[in-house]
Amino acid sequence: MALRRQVLGLYRTLLRTAKTWEAASGLVNDTKDEQLYIHNETCTLFKKNKQVTDPELIKVYIQEAETRLAMALHYRSPYPRPVNIPPMGLPKSVSKGKKAQDRLRKQAKPVYLQSHDEY
8 A cells, every 4th residue: 555655646746747847948848848748758657557566566666767757857857868788789799699788788777767668
């Protein structure tokens, strides 16, 4: 029950953030675009994960949402920061092929992108 309360509180916080968000550029169009992005991203990810019942996985998703919110507020940008390992960007001496590169990219995936299937 405590996790449910925490998830719902986080959902409300994110939706309130979307309503009050102001773009760093100060432009009205940028502000509206970023507000819409925050709202849509919140709704999409919460709906995608609403069937999750494993408490440990729920805690990971809560941490992801809190991290993304903190980063958005700090950097004044709601968009996720890019992962620094480019596809096929590892030297051949480090990896033995595509499977090894995929595994290393998955390990390097930051906490704020755990819900995303793609980069």
